[in-house]
Amino acid sequence: MANKKEKLFSDFPAISTEEWMAKIIADLKGADFEKKLVWKTNEGFKVNPFYRQEDNAGLKTTDSLPGQFPYVRGTKVDNQWYTRQDIHVSDVKAANAKALDILDKGVNSLGFAIDSDLVNAENIKTLLNGIALEAVEVNFSTCHKATLKLTQIVVDYYKSQNVDVMNCFGSINYDPFKPLLKKGRPADNWVADAAEVVKAALPLPRFRVLAVNAYLLSDGGSYSYQELGYALANGNQLLSGLSEAGLDIDTIAKKIKFNFGVGSNYFMEIAKFRAARWLWAEIVYAYKPLCKHECTNKDAEGICRCAAKIYTHAQTSMFNMTVFDAHVNMLRTQTEAMSATIAGVNSLTVRPFDEAYKQSDDFSERIARNQQLLLKEECHFDKITDPSAGSYYIEHLTTAIAEQAWALFLEADEKGYYEALKAGTVQEAVKTSADARFKALATRRESLLGTNQFPNFTEKAGDKIVKEEACGCGCSNAKGDAPYQALPKTRLATAFEELRLATEKHGAPKVFMLTIGNLAMRLARSQFSANFFACAGYKTIDNLGFETVEAGIKAAREQQADIIVLCSSDDEYATYAPEAQKLLQGGKEFLVIAGAPACADELKAQGIEHFINVRSNVLETLQMFSHKLGIL
Known part of the structure; x- marks a missing residue:
């Protein structure tokens, strides 16, 4: 039976904060410690990736008892x-x-x-x-x-x-x-x-x-x-x-x-x-x-x-x-x-x-x-x-x-x-603060599961929403009775939900993933894109991959796709994107490039307008497409 008085970890030497920092900096391989690991909270102060007993020296909170x-x-x-x-x-x-x-x-x-x-x-x-x-x-x-x-x-x-x-x-x-x-x-x-x-x-x-x-x-x-x-x-x-x-x-x-x-x-x-x-x-x-x-x-x-x-x-x-x-x-x-x-x-x-x-x-x-x-x-x-x-x-x-x-x-x-x-x-x-959180949600710096991340685009919600009844207390806002500003009342998800409900009422457009080229990149970008467009309730159609852009465009049109998302690697976009743009000329489909390739400016000069990536404002992008498609 183990000796109960034996101190756990007594055989291990104490590690100083300096030693921990040296190891962390080495593992970062040149990346900035502050930018990579220190969290700047919405409250305006910084939170370190680790704390030690010395960090709490002198804090008043540690002295009191329940x-x-x-x-x-x-x-x-x-x-x-x-x-x-x-x-x-x-x-x-x-x-x-x-x-x-x-x-x-x-x-x-x-x-x-x-x-x-x-x-x-x-x-x-x-x-x-x-x-x-x-x-x-x-x-x-x-x-x-x-x-x-x-x-x-x-x-x-x-x-x-x-x-x-x-x-x-x-x-x-x-x-x-x-x-x-x-x-x-x-x-x-x-x-x-x-x-x-x-x-x-x-x-x-x-x-x-x-x-x-x-x-x-x-x-x-x-x-x-x-x-x-x-x-x-x-x-x-x-x-x-x-x-x-x-x-x-x-x-x-x-x-x-x-x-x-x-x-x-x-x-x-x-x-x-x-x-x-x-x-x-x-x-x-x-x-x-x-x-x-x-x-x-x-x-x-x-x-x-x-x-x-x-x-x-x-x-x-x-x-x-x-x-x-x-x-x-x-x-x-x-x-x-x-x-x-x-x-x-x-x-x-x-x-x-x-x-x-x-x-x-x-x-x-x-x-x-x-x-x-x-x-x-x-x-x-x-x-x-x-x-x-x-x-x-x-x-x-x-x-x-x-x-x-x-x-x-x-x-x-x-x-x-x-x-x-x-x-x-x-x-x-x-x-x-609320506006900042709305923007953070729209750009996915703040996540709301099922809303701006991993939504179920097949879900219908219109029938389950029951309008809120008027207050029974008799308090009304008669004209001239409310001279001051009230607090905002909008929930964080409201804008995304309005988009989803509009799609539900109109009918979901089809988003076709034209996956081609580099296997790892096309899979990652098709998954990202499907998640992206599902936030508006659009129906996404994924694919295992196509040998040519032409075959992908043909399959998309057979599916009567409204949006075609080209999913490949950055290097390959320089070739694939102009080809897709040329094949779609005269059509009603919108071409979207998944990613932010170095050749983006060249592609834009050729008339390719739409790109989605981790820096995109998801909400504004989807609202734009919904307007173009006649949903909003």
């Missing part, structure tokens, strides 16, 4: 989180029945989105009938104007149930700035309105009623540091505005709930939530909230550290969901759920994979629930607190994103978050 200020490693000493499912309430009895059903299926947090015309005491009583208020986290949202009324009704109901309110957890989603962010409507009386909601909710000390809906930024296309930086500015605006109105910081801070989105940048999202806990703790602590209770979690001056604990709910991203190949959404939401739960969020909603195009059904909701339950019951993610702690890479990312988010927070806070919203600063920043 449950201890500044809460980098968690606001609690365990990693339990609420598994939440949201229910749209248009029929109160049906919503109650559904809530009771899903509670039996593993959910322990409910989110009720209630139509404003249903907000009355009798309906809330019916909605919550049979729900154990001390065992289930209950969350509510409704029309902005009906939130105070809803809060008062919920408080009265809980009082009537003879429950210990200290064991009742939940939230009411009152976000003063949501109307502006979503619809461009002002919130000039927000301080007084928010203060009323807070005061109304005081009898429920564990209910958080001030919402920082940062997921709106995430769903609009923001980068992680922007979502975090602006969320902090939003939260600080609530603290400063309501404290000036006479509420104490301890009360305000304990009524704020951060609702974040979580995207597919796996490690960055873990770092975002860790940084959020840290930075929010520092912000609240700077206000020096005094502790009003007998509590050991305060400093020598009596400043309450509990008030500095952030409460985070996460929901998987809508921005990167797709209509085509929609089951891939489950892969995206699974990695997003993993990021959020590893990072230690308080609660999580996994959006059903079909939410982008229809009202989710029992199957998709079941899958979404089970994605969380698998993480708990089979992967045991709830058994370890902050498992990423100590990772040189994660600790570096946490510090780096915290620095970027903090700089953005200071910038927004200097002007005031509400003033920044009215000026459109936040919305423009998010739109700029």
Whole structure:
């Protein structure tokens, strides 16, 4: 039996960073280390290909423990989180029945989105009938104007149930700035309105009623540091505005709930939530909230550290969901759920994979629930607190994103978050990021499986799309009612999907791969080209190869091809391309050269217009062909 005290790898000498770098540079064979291996993130900082213990020397994030200020490693000493499912309430009895059903299926947090015309005491009583208020986290949202009324009704109901309110957890989603962010409507009386909601909710000390809906930024296309930086500015605006109105910081801070989105940048999202806990703790602590209770979690001056604990709910991203190949959404939401739960969020909603195009059904909701339950019951993610702690890479990312988010927070806070919203600063920043991501998708620097990479061109989606129904809350954008800029609402895949749907309605054109010459190059380029044109839903016809260009053109015409893609090697294009161009003169087919040969300028001078390669803008190229073919 092996000696358990023997140190693993003790026979191997320590390797210095300099030695590692020397080996890497040697293996690069002259290639630039920075350009080849160092990643420049969208957040604006660089990520090295490897990290060592010395890289984390002096980092503040490595000193804290779970449950201890500044809460980098968690606001609690365990990693339990609420598994939440949201229910749209248009029929109160049906919503109650559904809530009771899903509670039996593993959910322990409910989110009720209630139509404003249903907000009355009798309906809330019916909605919550049979729900154990001390065992289930209950969350509510409704029309902005009906939130105070809803809060008062919920408080009265809980009082009537003879429950210990200290064991009742939940939230009411009152976000003063949501109307502006979503619809461009002002919130000039927000301080007084928010203060009323807070005061109304005081009898429920564990209910958080001030919402920082940062997921709106995430769903609009923001980068992680922007979502975090602006969320902090939003939260600080609530603290400063309501404290000036006479509420104490301890009360305000304990009524704020951060609702974040979580995207597919796996490690960055873990770092975002860790940084959020840290930075929010520092912000609240700077206000020096005094502790009003007998509590050991305060400093020598009596400043309450509990008030500095952030409460985070996460929901998987809508921005990167797709209509085509929609089951891939489950892969995206699974990695997003993993990021959020590893990072230690308080609660999580996994959006059903079909939410982008229809009202989710029992199957998709079941899958979404089970994605969380698998993480708990089979992967045991709830058994370890902050498992990423100590990772040189994660600790570096946490510090780096915290620095970027903090700089953005200071910038927004200097002007005031509400003033920044009215000026459109936040919305423009998010739109700029979204536009950059749209361009990255169009040029395949960002991949969306099934959309701009490896699409199934035979899939039809038009029949499964159900148009979104109008909001039942009665909030309309009357003319002149929306003087400010709203956040963008377009999903990442929308432009590609519009192209696919247009092809589906028109009928798919045929793209013929004229493969000839060098075997390796023609195979690689035909596969690339088939993937390229399939992104628009075009039907691709591949071939094993032709002896002559003439034979290939003949076969393409027999197949009634609309586009003929010449697939060969760069050297051979100088001969094959002019021959193909000559044979196609007078025809309706479009000739496309797969690649970027050195002779491209000469070929263009001969009238050959179309080239596709890894530097092509896939979306713009396909839109151009769709216009030429009469699809758009």
